[in-house]
Amino acid sequence: MGKYTIGIDFGTLSGRCVLVDSENGKTAAESVCEYRHGVMDEALPSGRRLPLGGWALQHPDDYVEVLKTTIREVVEQAGIKVEEIYAAGIDFTACTMLPVLKDGTPLCRTEKYSDEPNAYVKLWKHHSAQKYADRLNELAMERKEPFLKRYGGKISSEWMIPKIMQTLDEAPELYRDTYSFMEAADWIVMQLTGNMTRNTSSLGFKAIWNPKDGYPPAEFFKELMPGLEHVATEKLQGRIIRIGSRAGSITKEAAQLTGLKEGTAVAAAHLDAAGASVGAGVITPGRMLIMMGTSSCHELLADEEVYVPGVCGYNNDCVIPGYIGYEAGQSCVGDHFEWLIKNCVPQRYFEEAEKKKISMNAYLSEKAAKKLPGETGLIALDWWNGNRSVLVNGDLTGMIAGMTLQTRPEDIYRALVEATAFGTRKIIENYISHGIGIEEVIIAGGIAQKNPFIMQIYADVLGKTVRIAGSKQNAALSSAIWAAYAAKSENGGYDRLEEAVEHMADIMERQYRPDQQAKEVYDMLYEEYEKLHDYFGQGLNPVMKKLKYLAVEQNKRNGEVERNEH
Template sequence: MSRACTIGLDGGTGGARAMVVALDGTVLATVDSPYETRYPKPGWAEQSPADWWAAAVRSVRAAFAAAGVSAADVRAISADGTSSTLVALGDDLAPVRPAILWMDNRASAEARAMTATGDPALRRCRAGVSSEWMIPRILWLARREPETFGRSRWFVEMADYLALRLSGRLTLGHNQITNRWFYDGRRGGWPDAFFDRIGLPGITERFPAEILPLGTPIGPLSPAAAEDLGLSPETLVVAGGTDAYVAMVGLDVCRAGRTAFITGSSHLVLPMVDHDGEIPGLFGPHPDCVVPGLSVIEGGQVSSGSIVRWWHDHVARPMQPEGDAYAAMMRRAAEIPIGADGLVALDFWQGNRNPYTDYDLTGAMFGLTLKHTPDHMLRALLESVAFGTENILRTLKDAGSPVASMTVCGGSARSDVWLQMHADVGNLPIIVPEVAEATVYGSAIVAAVGAGAYADLPEAAGAMVREHRVVEPDAGRHARYAELFEIYRDTHDALAPLMHRMARRES
């Protein structure tokens, strides 16, 4: 049976996910294929772009087959990718080294040096430049691997690389460069004077000149890609973007006053706003990067779901090799009282993005006694991540931009325990959509706009995204968490000097 559809392709931290979606928003099939992350040194993280493409091919082929549609039914495909994952390409458009993954913090010194300039280009990151952003990574490459830097003709994001493999055309996503590369289309584009100042003169000559907004057609699949994927060479490739920002489309956060809550390896709180005011401690506003005329404020946590995954892999799974270790560990954590009987944890396992923007911070836990069990420790870790989200929400509220509700996707949406904890700590309702995999779903919606099925992203998201349920906060539990949150913040203040001292020792 013929059914017009699109394919979303998500290049995530742990693997490539493909989703086939009918133009009315019905999900026809979803398939994941994993790839490896390597950690050459503490705080470093790298992946192979070849692994990305191999996993993408497996996922797209399997999802397409499972959807039961014909190649002619697939109107378009769009890919998103992890944010500021640096891909350095040679003259032949092949990677010259492994990709530096978004969570890698090797460029902390470069980020601090950029912050110290106080340049006007830093207006959207007053709290400090994040070592996760693209320009610090490129500066690190120029300083620490000059030979590799010299062989690098082009610098792109993961989403740009996937678009290149799909279409054969080298492009740069407007979405990515606006929220991570200091590009500002409302203020002249690239801040060339700033790049000169930090030691990257002429660097924009190594950025692809063709800059495409989210949802813009790039062109048809290349013959090679069509053969690899088993799709028609007439299938349109549509410009994607940063995974979390594409997820805003998949959550229908395309109008001012709505807020996306993206959960996974990291957490992001992303309010869509109609103003251009900065908020100290947060990033943005990033103008026009999702919807023209609107901006996105960004508050993020580097380590959230990745902490829970670590606990599952290294503690829960070895203790329970059979059955669903994740469900069992979350169930036991839910039985521990609020506050974990005096156990306090910090969620800075890969540093802090917001509101401290300090990548020398590390994870911590104090208050351990012989009364405590591993379940207490997990409870404290879960609470620490919820407190990290609340730290961002408090920063927004204190700046006069309170969040009324959040629409969630990702790992937390699959855990009633953790979702309720976030609602209670933040004292706000959390909306759960029918499709929890909002990132790859957002890419499919982006593809539908590029294919001409809808006039723009707000119209497409409004037609395709549907609400499933709302998690309401409990006022009593919120009051108990509020006191614990202050202890969480005081713990950061007390331990940060020691963490900085250790970072200097290890550098």
């Protein structure tokens, strides 16, 4: 009999499952399940329109469908028996949260709240809680709350507390009826084990918690918003468990749902990016892992706490047990490219790509690669979905300078790729300037695997050799590694994380070295990027916030006109 673990990565648009041989790390099978409802940013399933201004919701039933279909598919593909699978692990985007009843039922499934937007899953890139984040940050600075330091000086609108504040303000009865606001990662673990738990990674990075002090005091929450004072004790229910520990076992009901054997070990949930370090073998300080997809997360380890402004957060035991884990990020990377493809590419490009039997991303990369750095005459700010690091402002929006009548889609594509690389350079330089060394950069994810053009631009812009993580499903592989570690040797796994990583990590040898001529041009362009970054991002010209506010107000007005006409 073989020894296998399951790893499931819940991303923004789909869930990806891998079956991994835990003795050698080879992926025996993989399966992908697209979310049927996708990202709900315009309307609920009922047809109710969502307000303009950064809504991004999901339906929890889509996650259950991933469990129901992908596990059976990988078992069937590999031709193994479920008895050969001894553990399962999951990771998830974060903060992706939902309100649930005591038995874990999502409030959006109830008749009472099926048409209430705040009852649905608020995806990580849900930004309509920005004003609540602003209020939280103002009060925390007034009170000189020590927790702000751990979050780079600002709490993001993407995090747990601003999203809960929005629910309390907009749907107070829903807030009262909620037993617990759960990270979707922990909710999935509950579906598998029946146990309501909260993993230390999600708590530490997204919920203003740390192992030493816990949550902020009740008086802070009371001053923050009436009715919020007991949020930590009454609305964040669940046993706190350390990453790498065992959350429980597959229940009889979960066995029927997934096809796994009852009693199979289930690891504590982990954040997708933070948990992915093990799959790339990044388990010691000095190496940055960039998880690149619709957005990017930048993970680092350190032996000691160092204050770094503008990061998403740092905390003990949030990335790798025993180290301080740091996370920074960009709210929009691959989403830039998808936006361009959906909205700005002519039909003839699609026809030409189809003839070549390549994707539109590959086609645009092919055309953009024919241009030299600076030849497009464009420079962009990578804020199509706000700025996570280092400005921590969801109200910021993107821009492109240098457009002419000669500008082509591939020029814009290249400018957007360069902008995301500049954003990453800003993050890296911010770490280094505050005393955290970065000797090596490893990039993981589908973009890194599939697009040499983008990876070379990153190497040129960063002026560093960029290495590529081996598995195209690195996050899912990492969850399978965490599963083996959580199960321990008595169940077929590993007692030491280093041992699990040694046997199961997939470290690819492919690397991209910077081209010196390209680097020199990009150094010059980066200086211009920094000027635009500071001018639009640090309050010198708040035009982006003004335009966004105007758009929201006019959208409300337009909706009222339409309702009156009907």
